[in-house]
Amino acid sequence: MNSYDAIVIGYGPCGVSCAVYLKRYGHNVCLVGKDMGALSKAHSIENYYGIKSISGADLFNEGINQAKGLNIPVIDDEIVSIEYGDNGYIIKGTNNIFSAKVVMLALGVSKNKFNLASKYEGIGVSYCATCDGFFFRKKKTAIIGSGEYMKHELEVLENIIPDLTIFTNGNELSFKPNDNIKIVKEKIISFNGDEKLESITTESNTYEIEGCFIANGSAGGFSFAKHLGFMLDGNYIVVDKDMKTNIPGIYAGGDCIGGLLQVSKAVSDGAIAAQSISKYLKK
Amino acid sequence: MNSYDAIVIGYGPCGVSCAVYLKRYGHNVCLVGKDMGALSKAHSIENYYGIKSISGADLFNEGINQAKGLNIPVIDDEIVSIEYGDNGYIIKGTNNIFSAKVVMLALGVSKNKFNLASKYEGIGVSYCATCDGFFFRKKKTAIIGSGEYMKHELEVLENIIPDLTIFTNGNELSFKPNDNIKIVKEKIISFNGDEKLESITTESNTYEIEGCFIANGSAGGFSFAKHLGFMLDGNYIVVDKDMKTNIPGIYAGGDCIGGLLQVSKAVSDGAIAAQSISKYLKK
Numbered sequence: 001m002n003s004y005d006a007i008v009i010g011y012g013p014c015g016v017s018c019a020v021y022l023k024r025y026g027h028n029v030c031l032v033g034k035d036m037g038a039l040s041k042a043h044s045i046e047n048y049y050g051i052k053s054i055s056g057a058d059l060f061n062e063g064i065n066q067a068k069g070l071n072i073p074v075i076d077d078e079i080v081s082i083e084y085g086d087n088g089y090i091i092k093g094t095n096n097i098f099s100a101k102v103v104m105l106a107l108g109v110s111k112n113k114f115n116l117a118s119k120y121e122g123i124g125v126s127y128c129a130t131c132d133g134f135f136f137r138k139k140k141t142a143i144i145g146s147g148e149y150m151k152h153e154l155e156v157l158e159n160i161i162p163d164l165t166i167f168t169n170g171n172e173l174s175f176k177p178n179d180n181i182k183i184v185k186e187k188i189i190s191f192n193g194d195e196k197l198e199s200i201t202t203e204s205n206t207y208e209i210e211g212c213f214i215a216n217g218s219a220g221g222f223s224f225a226k227h228l229g230f231m232l233d234g235n236y237i238v239v240d241k242d243m244k245t246n247i248p249g250i251y252a253g254g255d256c257i258g259g260l261l262q263v264s265k266a267v268s269d270g271a272i273a274a275q276s277i278s279k280y281l282k283k
Numbered sequence: 284m285n286s287y288d289a290i291v292i293g294y295g296p297c298g299v300s301c302a303v304y305l306k307r308y309g310h311n312v313c314l315v316g317k318d319m320g321a322l323s324k325a326h327s328i329e330n331y332y333g334i335k336s337i338s339g340a341d342l343f344n345e346g347i348n349q350a351k352g353l354n355i356p357v358i359d360d361e362i363v364s365i366e367y368g369d370n371g372y373i374i375k376g377t378n379n380i381f382s383a384k385v386v387m388l389a390l391g392v393s394k395n396k397f398n399l400a401s402k403y404e405g406i407g408v409s410y411c412a413t414c415d416g417f418f419f420r421k422k423k424t425a426i427i428g429s430g431e432y433m434k435h436e437l438e439v440l441e442n443i444i445p446d447l448t449i450f451t452n453g454n455e456l457s458f459k460p461n462d463n464i465k466i467v468k469e470k471i472i473s474f475n476g477d478e479k480l481e482s483i484t485t486e487s488n489t490y491e492i493e494g495c496f497i498a499n500g501s502a503g504g505f506s507f508a509k510h511l512g513f514m515l516d517g518n519y520i521v522v523d524k525d526m527k528t529n530i531p532g533i534y535a536g537g538d539c540i541g542g543l544l545q546v547s548k549a550v551s552d553g554a555i556a557a558q559s560i561s562k563y564l565k566k
Contacts, residue, residue: 013332013333016332017332017547020330020332021330024330046307047303047304047554048550049299049303049346049546049550049553050296050333050337050346050349050550051345052348052349054333059333062334062335063332063333065335066333259555260555262554263332263333264547264554265554267547267551268543268547269551270332271330271545271547271548272542272548
């Protein structure tokens with residue numbers, strides 16, 4: 001297990017900016033990310049000060065090289081959980097385990113927000129298998145997702161809930177689940193129910209479902225953040241002006257905290273967060 | 284007189300970022316500035332996302348070219364006043380007069396803040412000749428500054444106050460004042476007085492002074508902002524999260540609003556301001 005002063009999750013503009021500042025403040029920092037997030041969709045960025053025109057991919061690569069040029073470890077991995085540890089936090093990826101005194105969340109925004117599901121949060125819809133799996137142990141339960149994060153949540157639920165259906169929402173599964181797990185690969189059209197979740201409708205069917213775990217976690221993957229009890233505003237993580245979340249030692253910035261979803265604002269969030277993280281580490 | 288939707292005062296990172304966004308939002312915007320401000324002191328910037336290493340001067344020039352590349356008029360001038368006009372604001376420079384529905388202040392920070400003087404604000408020290416000149420008409424009065432902005436303030440005071448002394452604070456005067464004006468070119472060491480301003484001490488003398496107008500306006504030149512009744516926090520302009528000042532149609536960002544005095548934060552402020560200015564202009 002690698003130990004750091006700070007681990008920055010997400011290596012887009014916010015994450016790299018934060019890591020660069022932290023490194024230059026003299027802290028032992030590590031960058032972990034899994035893809036270039038929203039930058040991958042930007043063919044040409046022409047509104048970022050100091051650079052007339054650049055593709056999202058090129059800007060992303062410039063950022064990664066900038067971090068590497070300062071000897072910041074840049075690790076490709078998908079983080080699936082953050083837990084309290086003896087000396088800060090234990091951060092688990094699919095291939096690595098890290099410990100860090102401080103966690104910076106620079107997660108970007110999830111492509112699949114499941115706003116459809118949001119009205120059933122707490123009345124059928126959950127974002128945390130560990131927290132809520134037990135409540136649905138005798139119910140027909142869905143888990144939504146197709147990748148590594150879903151696999152991680154599924155492993156928790158399998159031990160608790162016998163009747164499980166994976167909804168991939170139109171995506172291909174990245175792994176083969178156990179045979180007793182049902183799989184629905186169609187896109188989800190609606191979540192239904194009067195006072196609580198009762199069913200999920202896909203393109204050609206409606207399934208009786210009373211419990212549903214959102215574990216799509218694509219692009220942003222903020223879902224796991226709910227495990228620790230973050231204050232959220234819709235799908236955005238709530239921070240104060242110093243980029244502190246409500247949990248000591250955990251900071252957030254960039255698109256995952258909302259506001260202007262632009263490179264410039266993400267970069268600034270990262271710099272501001274680094275300043276407050278540095279103060280926190282020096283205490 | 285040139286009319287614009289928005290005039291951005293200051294063409295450093297915040298100003299250019301704001302103007303670029305406004306232009307791309309389809310607004311008729313103009314950039315006015317007088318120097319490269321704090322960037323001129325940065326030999327090498329290595330913590331701005333996407334650019335490994337660049338001098339402050341090179342980054343400044345990149346920004347100016349970026350604005351020009353979008354056909355934004357970039358005008359070299361020192362703004363000396365902002366006044367309410369029929370259709371927004373009248374903005375006077377030493378060589379130009381502009382009108383604009385919206386003013387964005389991206390002024391940077393003043394090199395000479397005269398923190399020494401701040402405890403006498405309202406009890407001898409003023410930032411506005413037009414507002415406060417009359418109160419000192421029978422007193423020994425100082426005006427601090429050496430450049431165009433001071434000249435502008437002096438023209439107001441000359442008509443009101445017979446006993447005037449210019450304190451250049453060690454700088455050379457950029458113009459020749461009338462003969463009845465006294466001139467002190469030494470650096471100021473302290474402002475003195477128990478309950479109100481009584482004297483100013485320079486390197487080799489103490490001068491009896493009861494009224495003092497701060498018009499140094501170097502680099503930032505936020506001083507004139509006080510004319511309009513901005514809410515200030517110390518020397519910083521107070522804005523809300525959308526970069527609005529307390530005066531409708533006037534916005535501010537970058538170093539002149541305080542917080543992290545870094546390029547990244549200034550650029551973000553400019554982008555956020557542009558978004559709210561655009562909303563305001565569309566109403």
